[in-house]
Amino acid sequence: MSPLDPLRPSPLVDQATRRIAEQIAAGQWPVGGKLPGEVALAKELGVGRSTVREALRALAGAGMVQSRQGSGVFVTADRPGEDWSARLRRAELAHVYEVRAMIEVQAARLAAVRHDEADEAALDRALTARHAAGAADDAAFVDADIALHATVVAAAHNPVLSDLFAEFVPVLRERLVELVGLLGLREGDPHHGYATHAELVEAVRRRDAEAAGQVLADELASTLTRLLAA
Template identity: 45%
Template sequence: MTLAVGSRPTLVRQVIDQLREQVASGQWPVGARIPTEPRLVEALGVGRNTVREAVRALVHAGVLECRQGSGTYVISSDEMSGAVTRRLAAARTAEAVEVRRAFEVEAARLAALRRTKKDLAALDGALADREAAWRSGRVSAFVEADAALHIVIVAAAHNAMLAELYASFDAAMRATIAEGVGGELHPDRYVDHTRLVDAIRAGDPDRAAAEAGAFLEV
């Protein structure tokens, strides 16, 4: 993976192409956290600033996203999906909620039809994590746990294109969750997702779709 020595602009372009290939090949799938900067420097054999510029370019393109205190994640498989991400980031909350509804209602319906035992175990774990995050009283923890549950539901739909499109919507989705709960976790803002998971477990697509859409009215 070490790159040939060349001029700085050329090296940056080579690193961008190498990182893009890691994403396109599926080695770093959408939703994955990429290696840390020191590990990339070691693997590529280039300077820290070169790696930093290449990562910054892919963040600007909407392929990667830096999350404070967590790392850098793949949010789309290419620049076209990244353009979708940037457009959604600029959307009004009502528009973003409508897009969430379009994705999540169909995902819940498909999940009820296609979920496996492994999916159900993942759903139970994600639901338990969401409940624990709510009890913790920390907004950031709840937003992450709520988002994680919805990602698991989409995964249970077993539609690769839907999963990729939903991943490109990740930042906007999290923003709608954060806005929905506000600055503090209050009981009157709590939305129970147990019935949604139960409908998926029961294999009832109509009920799962209805439950998924019920808390996304605009």
């Protein structure tokens, strides 16, 4: 019996994707090896070439295959890769913070050089909102804090940096709400870190890239130190 016996009607693309993935995992086509052509796969699966094409596209998105123009489709992994969002959710917060610092410190430096008047106004609003959130609960305070950091990143005018930061936001928010309570960061000071964030905004405003990067690096390092000591 062929390892790719014909499929029964249902979501054919999903079935084709699953069947090809199963055969890759079983070693039918080893990593580095070339898959049969679309016509051959379609014949074995009993589906049209368009279905095979969509299945291969899905497998490429999962990191299992790669199309090489003029050469065919090759196996790159024997199991689906974990997407970035899932990897972040699984990561230790300390590791997330280390990468966050790499992204944000550079973004702060760029923001100091590239920001415009609209960015300055947005930073002022975000800083004011963060201070006002001192009267709110931890979740609202964290939301306002992240919003200010996102505004600094946006002022760098680099969409790739903005997209990278956006990937961190969900896991940051969840973990930071827990962290604020765990470390008692707002005990005695509901506006925790306001002076530092005001200093960051001012450094960006006066276009002092070195100071902006240093202020943010020190602020994130301080939080990371607290986190590692917890």
